[in-house]
Amino acid sequence: xxxxxxxxxxxxxxxxxxxxxxxxxxxxxxxxxxxxxxxxxxxxxxxxxxxxxxxxxxxxxxxxxxxxxxxxxxxxxxxxxxxxxxxxxxxxxxxxxxxxxxxxxxxxxxxxxxxxxxxxxxxxxxxxxxxxxxxxxxxxxxxxxxxxxxxxxxxxxxxxxxxxxxxxxxxxxxxxxxxxxxxxxxxxxxxxxxxxxxxxxxxxxxxxxxxxxxxxxxxxxxxxxxxxxxxxxxxxxxxxxxxxxxxxxxxxxxxxxxxxxxxxxxxxxxxxxxxxxxxxxxxxxxxxxxxxxxxxxxxxxxxxxxxxxxxxxxxxxxxxxxxxxxxxxxxxxxxxxxxxxxxxxxxxxxxxxxxxxxxxxxxxxxxxxxxxxxxxxxxxxxxxxxxxxxxxxxxxxxxxxxxxxxxxxxxxxxxxxxxxxxxxxxxxxxxxxxxxxxxxxxxxxxxxxxxxxxxxxxxxxxxxxxxxxxxxxxxxxxxxxxxxxxxxxxxxxxxxxxxxxxxxxxx
Numbered sequence: 001x002x003x004x005x006x007x008x009x010x011x012x013x014x015x016x017x018x019x020x021x022x023x024x025x026x027x028x029x030x031x032x033x034x035x036x037x038x039x040x041x042x043x044x045x046x047x048x049x050x051x052x053x054x055x056x057x058x059x060x061x062x063x064x065x066x067x068x069x070x071x072x073x074x075x076x077x078x079x080x081x082x083x084x085x086x087x088x089x090x091x092x093x094x095x096x097x098x099x100x101x102x103x104x105x106x107x108x109x110x111x112x113x114x115x116x117x118x119x120x121x122x123x124x125x126x127x128x129x130x131x132x133x134x135x136x137x138x139x140x141x142x143x144x145x146x147x148x149x150x151x152x153x154x155x156x157x158x159x160x161x162x163x164x165x166x167x168x169x170x171x172x173x174x175x176x177x178x179x180x181x182x183x184x185x186x187x188x189x190x191x192x193x194x195x196x197x198x199x200x201x202x203x204x205x206x207x208x209x210x211x212x213x214x215x216x217x218x219x220x221x222x223x224x225x226x227x228x229x230x231x232x233x234x235x236x237x238x239x240x241x242x243x244x245x246x247x248x249x250x251x252x253x254x255x256x257x258x259x260x261x262x263x264x265x266x267x268x269x270x271x272x273x274x275x276x277x278x279x280x281x282x283x284x285x286x287x288x289x290x291x292x293x294x295x296x297x298x299x300x301x302x303x304x305x306x307x308x309x310x311x312x313x314x315x316x317x318x319x320x321x322x323x324x325x326x327x328x329x330x331x332x333x334x335x336x337x338x339x340x341x342x343x344x345x346x347x348x349x350x351x352x353x354x355x356x357x358x359x360x361x362x363x364x365x366x367x368x369x370x371x372x373x374x375x376x377x378x379x380x381x382x383x384x385x386x387x388x389x390x391x392x393x394x395x396x397x398x399x400x401x402x403x404x405x406x407x408x409x410x411x412x413x414x415x416x417x418x419x420x421x422x423x424x425x426x427x428x429x430x431x432x433x434x435x436x437x438x439x440x441x442x443x444x445x446x447x448x449x450x451x452x453x454x455x456x457x458x459x460x461x462x463x464x465x466x467x468x469x470x471x472x473x474x475x476x477x478x479x480x481x482x483x484x485x486x487x488x489x490x491x492x493x494x495x496x497x498x499x500x501x502x503x504x505x506x507x
Contacts, residue, residue, distance in 0.1 A: 006103030007490050009366075011434060014090050014100055018273055023365050025091060026380030028175045029275045034285025035292065037178065038268045040185040040347035041355075042293045044125060047192060048341055049320040050258050051301045056313035058245055059254035060213035061305040064298060066254030071294040073255075073457065074262035076450045077417040078290055079440050080424050081269045082283035086437035087427075089278030092362025093270040093355070094416040099366070101423040101430070104491075108484055110416050111363045112476035114266065117412030118356035122349060123159075123396040124409065129345040130158025130397075136338040159397035166350040167390030170357070171383045174274050177350055184347045189296070191340035195321065195333065196299045202328045203306035213310070215247025256460035259410065262293065266416055267355030279437035357382060357389045367492070368484035411469045414458045421451040 018024055055063040084097040092099075095114060099107035130146050137144045146158040169177040245253075268289065272282045300321065304313075308327045313319040316327075325333040361382050364373035377383035425444030427434075440447060485491065 004491065005105040005485065007488075008101070008103050009099050009490055011088055011100050011431065014088055014096060017365060018090055020365070023374050023376055024380070025273045025361075025376065025382075026174070027274055027276050027278075028173075029178060029271060029281075031275075031281035031285035031288070033175075033178045033182065034268050034271065034275060034282065035289035036182045036185050037271065037351050037354075038286060038289025039189065039292055040181050041267055041351035042262055042289075043185075043188060043192065043296060044341075044344045044348040047297060047300050047344070048322065048337055049318075051297065052304050052313055052319040052321055052323060054254040054257045055301070055305050055310045056316070056319045058257060059250045060210070060246055060310040061208045062212040062251050063254050063258070063305060063310075064301045065212075066251050066258050067294070067297045067301050069251070069255040070259040070262055070457075071290075071297065073450065073453045074259060074417075075290050075294065076446065077421055077454060078286050079438075080417075080421045080447055080450065081266060082286050082438045083424060083436055083440045084420065084427075085269045085272040085282040085286070086279045087434055089272040089275065089282060090362070091270055091273040091358040093266050093272075093359065094420045095359055096362055098419055098423055101426045102419070104368075104485075104488060105480070106419060108363075108368060108480045109473065109476065110419055111359055111368070112473070112479075113412040113415050114359045115356065116472055117409050117416070118267070118352050118359065119393060119396065120412070121409040122163075122352035122356060122393045123400070125345050125348050125352065126159035126162050126393065126397040127156070129162050129342065129349065130156045132338065132341045132345060133158050136335075136342050139335050139338050155398055157398070160394045162346055162349050163353065163390050163394040163397065166346075166353050167386055170350070170354055171377075171379065171381060171386050173379045173381060174271070174354065177354065181347050181350045184343050188340060188344045188347065189292075191336060191343070192296050192300065195337060195340070196296075196303050198330070198333060199303035199307055199321075199325070202325075202330070203303065205306075207306050207309050212248070212251065213246040215249060216245060252456075253460050256410075256457045258297070259414070259457055262290075262297075266413065267351050270355045270358040273358070279435070283438035353386070353390060353393065356393070357386050360389065361385055363484075367487045367489040368480070371487075408465065408468060408472070411458060411461055411465055414454045414461075415469075418451045418454040418458070421447045421454065 051063055051067065054066055055061065059066050081093070081097075085093075088096060088100060090096045092111070093114065095107050095111035098110050134144075134146060146156055146161075148155045148157060166177065169180055268286055269282065272278045275281050275285075304321050304324050307324040312327055313323065316323050320337075322334040322337045325331070325337070360369060361374050363369045364371055364385070373385045373388070374382060375384065424440050424447040428443055
């Protein structure tokens, strides 16, 4: 028996399937909708907290460079997405792109990683939304709480509310969801700029020196999260280094941490099947959104590290931008930031719900997951699947302690980024004649460098994260060989063999 696990779909097949009766999505989004979606998913609580934490425990004022490195790496990876999305404007993002270039097994791994990334991110963020909503209500002096104790079991109803709200909107149409999300996102951007302008009045030049603090052992920094070998970056563990913070290694591990702040663009590529004139609008929407985000993050990083010394931030239990305002005596700003975070996180939940549904939808349409999941209803959305995804995300958020899983989001994203970057030169060599509305410059060297940069950021994640990631992959292979391989439409002859399926001898 031979297995064709590297069988590929042709681009033509992939695009033709988007018209399949009862399984097609409506095209009604513009480039502006996509830009706002990108900003909506990337500017959540992260902008108010990740920068402060990276400054306190990793890079000091040089966190500004960390943001620039992460932004450049992410921006370059996003350009690879833009080339594919302009060529294959189909739901499923990186999963769909690799199915046409590297083959089914790798596409499955990416799809499985994207499910991990978006489910964990959506659960983590809807959970945090509840935490910040309670914080905001307490700051305003309102006596309310969303936590309910049932015996010894604690249930937070806030994640259930936010997930249910956006699931309902998305069932009625992506455009309605995008409108509500867009209005909230514009308000959120206004809050960020307001906070930055106010913060500039408190900036002292002396706080920027030393700009790159000298490296020191992690154990010497109170509050540092790197305590043992399980929490240190994988490459430091492999090379036997003492866990250290600040200095050049600090800037790099800071970049790996703030990279979390830029994810979400793969979600924008997932919506390309619902975009009008996708060949022009997808690259444009992704590019504008990315530029907006890099500017906003760097401004917030300059203000945070300029208002207070990074050492003062490191002395706080959970440093954030509001900590910086409290330390300079502007406590009122904390209320505005808190409201910004509640708004910010809500919009992220919607985009992740959309993205997760579209990835499962694409995998189901290909038969790798049960085909019944990819039916679309009268609003042109996969209503049943959207509700199932909402229920699962809400349950994970309400019942699990998921602080530990945010790193899983990073490793899922980075692995997808790496494989998409590698796919660009492969597709250029195999199908040079396909129309590309946007071309990644510097092929093949730039995509290969991007893949290596993403791999390097993955090596900066902790040993424990890698172990959990391997367990997730093992479960994924079990599902693929147990169900997906046998039910794949490409394998069952419902689609013509779309390329050079490589036969692997199997016992």
